Amino acid sequence: MKKIVFTAMAGIMILSGAARSWAGAGVSGAQILQQLTGAGPAGMGGAYTACSGNIYAMGSNPAGLSGLKAVEIMFMHVGGFEGLSTEMLAGAVPMPGLGTLGVQALYSGQPVIDNDVPGEPEIKVNDIVFGASFARPIISNLSLGINAKVVSMTLGSTDASVLSLDIGTQYQVSKGVQLGLAARHLGTPVKFITEEDPLPLTMVLGAGFIPVDKASHRLISAVDIEYLVPEENMVVRLGGEYWFQRMLALRMGYAYSARRTVGGISLGVGFKFKAGQVNLVLDYTFLPEFWEEADFASQNLVSLGVTF
Numbered sequence: 001m002k003k004i005v006f007t008a009m010a011g012i013m014i015l016s017g018a019a020r021s022w023a024g025a026g027v028s029g030a031q032i033l034q035q036l037t038g039a040g041p042a043g044m045g046g047a048y049t050a051c052s053g054n055i056y057a058m059g060s061n062p063a064g065l066s067g068l069k070a071v072e073i074m075f076m077h078v079g080g081f082e083g084l085s086t087e088m089l090a091g092a093v094p095m096p097g098l099g100t101l102g103v104q105a106l107y108s109g110q111p112v113i114d115n116d117v118p119g120e121p122e123i124k125v126n127d128i129v130f131g132a133s134f135a136r137p138i139i140s141n142l143s144l145g146i147n148a149k150v151v152s153m154t155l156g157s158t159d160a161s162v163l164s165l166d167i168g169t170q171y172q173v174s175k176g177v178q179l180g181l182a183a184r185h186l187g188t189p190v191k192f193i194t195e196e197d198p199l200p201l202t203m204v205l206g207a208g209f210i211p212v213d214k215a216s217h218r219l220i221s222a223v224d225i226e227y228l229v230p231e232e233n234m235v236v237r238l239g240g241e242y243w244f245q246r247m248l249a250l251r252m253g254y255a256y257s258a259r260r261t262v263g264g265i266s267l268g269v270g271f272k273f274k275a276g277q278v279n280l281v282l283d284y285t286f287l288p289e290f291w292e293e294a295d296f297a298s299q300n301l302v303s304l305g306v307t308f
Helices: 002-023 039-043 062-067
Strands: 072-079 085-095 099-109 125-139 142-155 158-174 177-186 190-192 195-197 202-213 217-228 233-244 248-257 264-275 278-287 299-307
Touching: 039 233, 039 248, 039 264, 039 278, 039 299, 062 099, 062 125, 062 142, 062 158, 062 177, 142 190, 158 190
Parallel strands: none
Antiparallel strands: 072 085, 072 299, 085 099, 099 125, 125 142, 142 158, 158 177, 177 202, 190 195, 202 217, 217 233, 233 248, 248 264, 264 278, 278 299
16 A cells, blocks of 8 residues: 555656756746645645545645535635735536546736837736646545646737646545645646746645544644645645535634745635525635745635536
8 A cells, every 4th residue: 555655656766857847947937827726725724635525625736626526616816905806716526436527717817018019919817727627536535637737828919828737646544634645737838939948847745634423513624735846936825624514614824935036915805605506615714925026926716616
């Protein structure tokens, strides 16, 4: 058993090492790939690599989709600054005996920019991502998953597109204790005309703990350790989630970036209720601007999920 787990995790490490030869050091492109997808994980500071059982796993570690028990659809809106916004629509379907299949579409854009030059067109800036996911248990307590994404970017009059892959695995050590390992954003560099930037290749090791799991109270804590290869930056994410009566969730997280490019405190709340034959989940997270060096200002994330 340990040999199989080691082999699976070593395979991911080898793939990430190969991709690193493309990346080099510096600043990565296709930043939309680093957007936290889902208000739930964002409320936990993004520490979600070892968490499973819902559609949110798609954005952190696709292996977590193997724990999905019902059909889920999720819509997310991220309100940023100066009109910048991000929208996402995703769905996942468990297929007994085969695995779990998921699809997603992500759009990020801002109002057109008037460059104030007579005769020159307005500048458009937007990114679009289409992706498909598949996850399944391999052996007892071990699951594997993969995301395949096509990223299309527009910057003024130029366009670029690239294929990105995420590969992940999760292993349940014991009841309430789970480990996760993922290589995110494997792929060739993004090229606009002659300029090339590597994808934001990220290696992540995560652990999740559920010390309390009862009908009236459920507590989850998680930690992720990320290494962003192009930036040579280490990020540590800590998060907690408390459910009361499986209806109200309170979340808090913290992310520390060695180079202070991302990070800070996150605060979130969630509601789960039944409407007819479906279950509805509404999550909200606030990410305040924490460092002046950070790549983003304050963000508000809202997710609405439907489970059949």
